[in-house]
Amino acid sequence: MFRTALRNVLAHKARLLMTVLAVMLGVAFVSGTLVFADTLSNAFRNQSAKSYDDVAVSITSYANPDDAKEEPGLSRKTLDKIAAVDGVDAAYGRVEGFAGVADPDGKLIGVGWSNKGSNFDPGKDGKNPAYTFTDGSGPVKDDQIALDKESAAKGEYQVGDRVRVATNGPVKEYTLSGVFTTEDGAVNAGGSLVLFDTAVAQKQYLKPGYFESVTVSGAPGGDDKKILDAVKPLLPDSAEAQTGQALAGEQAEQIEQGLGSLKQVLLGFAGIALFVGIFLISNTFTMLVAQRTKEIALMRAVGASRKQITRSVLAEAAVVGLVASVIGFVLGIGLAVGLRSGMAAFEMKIPDGPLVLSATPVIAAISVGVLITMFAAWLPGRRAAKIPPVAAMNSVHAAATTKSLVLRNSIGTAITGLGAAGIVLGASTGGDDGRMYIGAGAFFALIGVIILIPLLSRPVIALVRPLLVGPFGVAGKLAGQNAVRNPRRTGATASALAIGLTLVTGLSVLGITVGTAIDKMTTDNIKADYMVSMANGGDLDQSALTALEKAKGVSAVSPQQSVYFQAGDEDYVSASAVTPGDIEQVLNVDVVSGTIDSLADGRIAVAEKTAKSKGWKPGDSVPVTFNDEKKGTLKVGAVFKDSEFLSPVLVDTKVVNPHEVQPYIQQIFVKVDGGQSAANEKALINALGDNPAIKVMDRQDIRDEFGGVINTLLNIMYGLLAMALIIAVLGVVNTLAMSVFERQQEIGMLRAIGLDRRRVKRMVRLEAVVISVFGAVVGIGLGSFLGWAIGETIAEQIPGYRLVLPWDRIGIFLVLAGLVGVLAALWPARNAARLNMLNAIKTE
Numbered sequence: 001m002f003r004t005a006l007r008n009v010l011a012h013k014a015r016l017l018m019t020v021l022a023v024m025l026g027v028a029f030v031s032g033t034l035v036f037a038d039t040l041s042n043a044f045r046n047q048s049a050k051s052y053d054d055v056a057v058s059i060t061s062y063a064n065p066d067d068a069k070e071e072p073g074l075s076r077k078t079l080d081k082i083a084a085v086d087g088v089d090a091a092y093g094r095v096e097g098f099a100g101v102a103d104p105d106g107k108l109i110g111v112g113w114s115n116k117g118s119n120f121d122p123g124k125d126g127k128n129p130a131y132t133f134t135d136g137s138g139p140v141k142d143d144q145i146a147l148d149k150e151s152a153a154k155g156e157y158q159v160g161d162r163v164r165v166a167t168n169g170p171v172k173e174y175t176l177s178g179v180f181t182t183e184d185g186a187v188n189a190g191g192s193l194v195l196f197d198t199a200v201a202q203k204q205y206l207k208p209g210y211f212e213s214v215t216v217s218g219a220p221g222g223d224d225k226k227i228l229d230a231v232k233p234l235l236p237d238s239a240e241a242q243t244g245q246a247l248a249g250e251q252a253e254q255i256e257q258g259l260g261s262l263k264q265v266l267l268g269f270a271g272i273a274l275f276v277g278i279f280l281i282s283n284t285f286t287m288l289v290a291q292r293t294k295e296i297a298l299m300r301a302v303g304a305s306r307k308q309i310t311r312s313v314l315a316e317a318a319v320v321g322l323v324a325s326v327i328g329f330v331l332g333i334g335l336a337v338g339l340r341s342g343m344a345a346f347e348m349k350i351p352d353g354p355l356v357l358s359a360t361p362v363i364a365a366i367s368v369g370v371l372i373t374m375f376a377a378w379l380p381g382r383r384a385a386k387i388p389p390v391a392a393m394n395s396v397h398a399a400a401t402t403k404s405l406v407l408r409n410s411i412g413t414a415i416t417g418l419g420a421a422g423i424v425l426g427a428s429t430g431g432d433d434g435r436m437y438i439g440a441g442a443f444f445a446l447i448g449v450i451i452l453i454p455l456l457s458r459p460v461i462a463l464v465r466p467l468l469v470g471p472f473g474v475a476g477k478l479a480g481q482n483a484v485r486n487p488r489r490t491g492a493t494a495s496a497l498a499i500g501l502t503l504v505t506g507l508s509v510l511g512i513t514v515g516t517a518i519d520k521m522t523t524d525n526i527k528a529d530y531m532v533s534m535a536n537g538g539d540l541d542q543s544a545l546t547a548l549e550k551a552k553g554v555s556a557v558s559p560q561q562s563v564y565f566q567a568g569d570e571d572y573v574s575a576s577a578v579t580p581g582d583i584e585q586v587l588n589v590d591v592v593s594g595t596i597d598s599l600a601d602g603r604i605a606v607a608e609k610t611a612k613s614k615g616w617k618p619g620d621s622v623p624v625t626f627n628d629e630k631k632g633t634l635k636v637g638a639v640f641k642d643s644e645f646l647s648p649v650l651v652d653t654k655v656v657n658p659h660e661v662q663p664y665i666q667q668i669f670v671k672v673d674g675g676q677s678a679a680n681e682k683a684l685i686n687a688l689g690d691n692p693a694i695k696v697m698d699r700q701d702i703r704d705e706f707g708g709v710i711n712t713l714l715n716i717m718y719g720l721l722a723m724a725l726i727i728a729v730l731g732v733v734n735t736l737a738m739s740v741f742e743r744q745q746e747i748g749m750l751r752a753i754g755l756d757r758r759r760v761k762r763m764v765r766l767e768a769v770v771i772s773v774f775g776a777v778v779g780i781g782l783g784s785f786l787g788w789a790i791g792e793t794i795a796e797q798i799p800g801y802r803l804v805l806p807w808d809r810i811g812i813f814l815v816l817a818g819l820v821g822v823l824a825a826l827w828p829a830r831n832a833a834r835l836n837m838l839n840a841i842k843t844e
Helices: 002-011 017-051 076-083 149-154 198-205 224-234 244-291 293-301 306-345 359-386 389-394 402-429 431-483 487-525 542-550 596-601 608-614 653-659 678-687 699-742 744-752 757-797 807-824 826-833 837-841
Strands: 057-061 088-094 096-098 116-120 132-136 144-148 162-166 172-181 193-197 213-218 239-243 530-534 554-567 572-578 591-594 604-607 621-625 631-640 649-652 664-672 694-698
Touching: 017 244, 017 306, 017 359, 017 699, 057 224, 057 244, 076 088, 076 213, 076 224, 088 116, 096 198, 116 198, 144 149, 144 162, 149 172, 193 198, 213 224, 224 239, 239 244, 244 306, 244 359, 244 487, 244 699, 293 306, 306 359, 402 431, 402 757, 431 487, 431 757, 487 699, 487 757, 487 807, 530 678, 530 699, 542 554, 542 664, 542 678, 554 653, 572 653, 591 596, 596 604, 596 631, 596 649, 604 608, 608 631, 649 653, 664 678, 678 694, 694 699, 699 757, 699 807, 744 757, 757 807, 757 826, 807 826
Parallel strands: 116 193, 144 172, 572 649, 604 631
Antiparallel strands: 057 213, 057 239, 088 213, 096 116, 132 172, 144 193, 162 172, 530 664, 530 694, 554 572, 554 621, 554 664, 591 631, 604 649, 621 631
16 A cells, blocks of 8 residues: 555656645745744854853943932942952943944944944953954043944944944044954844943943943953852942853843744744645645545455555655655755845844754654645545445546535534634724634634635635626636536635635734824824934933024924823823923824913823823812922813823923933924925934934824834735745646646547637636635635724724725735736646647547
C-alpha cells in the first residue's frame, strides 16, 4: 500500500503541484517567522551582553527632580565614593534627554522618539568605554558636542563643523569635537545620540552636579558581586544597583518578550494561511480520490481493507507534505533574511549577527507541513475507504446521499446560528468581555458558513446566472451550470477566498469606521490653522509659546498645557491650562452653562461628565491643592460638553504657572490671519527659530496625525493576509485544472458539436469568476458583520462613532475577486481549449 501511495504521488505530480505550493507557502511563513525571531533575539542578546561587557555594576536613580526634600539624583560626591571602592577601576555618571540634530536642509536626523542627548563623562585617561571615537574626541567645552557616526554621516558633518542641535528649548549651535561608535539603544533604533559636556547636560536635563545613572567598571580580577555589596551602602534610598551581568540578563528577557509579541502576530497570520490551505489540500485529494474510484474499488476487491485505503491516502499526503515542508523551510530562511533586510531598509537598525537555524524551526516546519497535509487528506481518505467495491466499479463519481447532505446542512445551520448568537451577544455586551464572545462566535460562524457553503452556492449562483447567459450566450450558460455541478467542490474552493476576504473586509470596515470617526472628531473640534508639537512627543519649552504669541500674523494662540491639582480631599483632577479668549478660537468649546469668558477672571471650566459626577455647577467654589502643595479656591465659571481634545477641566495658565516648576506644554494651537498658506507656515517655523525638533502641522497634517495610523495598520494587515489570498487563488487554479481534466470527454463533445476554442476558454474563465465572486460575496458579508460587532464594543470610547461600510473598497474586493478568477483560469482554460476533440471523446 505504501508503494501504491508513492506511485500515485509520482503519477500525479502536476495535479499535486498546487497542494505543494499551498503547504510550501504556509510553512515558509511559519519557519521564516521562527528563524527571523531567533536571529533577532540572538543579535539583540549579543548586543546587550556586549554593551555590558565592561560594566561591573550599574546604578540608576529614581529620585524626583522636582521634590525639594531629596536629592534629584546621584551627586558627584557619591560618584567619587563609588570610584574609591576596592576593586573599582572607574565610575562614569550619565544624564540624558531629548536632543535632535538638523541635517544640511534643516530637517531632523533620525526618528524623533529615539533621538537622545547625553553627557560625555571621561575617566582619568580621558576616555569613556561606552564610546569609541573614530575621529576627534569627546566634548570638554560648553560649545562642543560629539555625534554618533551614522548621524554625522547623514548630516555630512566633520570634526570642526558647526552643528545645530535642538532640545525642548531654542536651537543652539555647537562645534563638533568628535565622532564615535556605540552600542547605545537609541542609535541602534535608528535615532541619534549627541554627547554634551557634563556640566551642560546636567543643567539641561537634570540639575548641576547630579547624574541619573552611574556605570561602574571593575579593575582586572575584581569581583562584581563584592563591588555591588560595597556600593549599595553608599547609595540613597531612591537608587537601585545591580551587576552588569544581571542587567544584561534583564534586557535579554525584555527583548524576548518584545519579539515574542511580534512572533505571535506573524505566526497568527501564518496559521490563517495554513487554515486556508487546508481547503485546497482537501479539495485536491477529494478530486484525486474520485478520479481513482475504480482503482480503489479494484484494490478493495482484491483484499485491501478500509483502513489500508485510508492509510494509503494519508501516506500519499505525508509524502507531499514532507516535500512541501522541506522546500517551504528553505524559502522560510530566505523570508527571514528578507525581513531583516526590509527592516534595515526602513531605517530600523538591526545588530549584526549570524542567521540562527535552531532545531525548533526545522521541527516546526516539518511537523506543521506534514500534519496539516495529512489532516486535510484524512476526510477524503475516509470517504474513499467507505465506497463499496461494486458501487465504485459502476460509477466514476459517487454522489453524496441525500441523508449526508441533510445532516451536513443541519449541522452547518446549528453551528452558524450559535456563532451569530455569540457575535450579537458580544456586540451588546461591549468591552473586553464582548470581544471575547465575538471571537468565539466568529470562529463558530466561520466554520458553520464553510459547512453551509455548498448549500448556499446553488441559490446565490442562480441569481447571477441570467447575467452570464445574456452577454456570453452558451458559454455563460454552461459556466453557470458547471459552477454548481459539484456544490461540495465549489464550496471548498470558495471557502478559501471567503476566509481571506472575511478578515480583510472585517479589518476594513472597522478601520474605516474608526478612522472616519477620528477624522470627524478632529475636524469638528479643531478650529486652529496649525498645531505645534515636539517631534519626539515630549513637552514644548515655554519659549516656543512666547515666540508664537509674538509671531507676525498670529490672531490666536493657546497651549494645551497638562496640569493636575487635587480637588478638596478627592483624587487629582486632570486639567488643561489654556489662554482665555484664544482657546475658543482654536478649539471648539461647546458651553452648556455659564460663560467661557470667565476663564479670564481666574475661574475654571468643567466638562459635563465631570461636573455631573462631582456635583459642580457655575458659581460653585472648589478648594484645590496645587502641585507645590499650596492650597487655594477656584470657582466654576462654565460647564462644556466633553471633547477628546479638552481635559475635564480648563484653567488659565496664569492661575497654575506660579505653582509649576516647569510648564508641561503638549501642543500649541495657532490661528493666523489669512488661514493656511505656505507663507504663514514658513513664518511660524521662522518664529520658532527653524527648530528641526518642532513640528508645525496644518489641518490636514493634524488629521493624518490622529487618523493616519489607522490606514498604516490596515496596509500592514493587508500585506500579512496576502499569503492567505495567494493560497486561495491557487485553490481556484487547482479546482479548475482538475475540473477540466474530469470533463475532457464532455469538452470534446462540446467542441465536436460546434463550441469553438474561444468560447471554451470563455466558459472556463466565467466558471472561475463565478466561484471567486461567490466566495468574495460570502466573505464580504461575514466580514462586514464582524466589523460591525467589534465596532460596537469600542463605540463608547470614540465620540461620534458610526458604522461606515467602505463601499469603494468592497467594490474593489469584488473586482479583484473577479480578476483572480480570470487569472486563475488562464492555464486551465488554455488546456481545455487545446484538447484534441477526438481523443477527448474516446477518453474513459
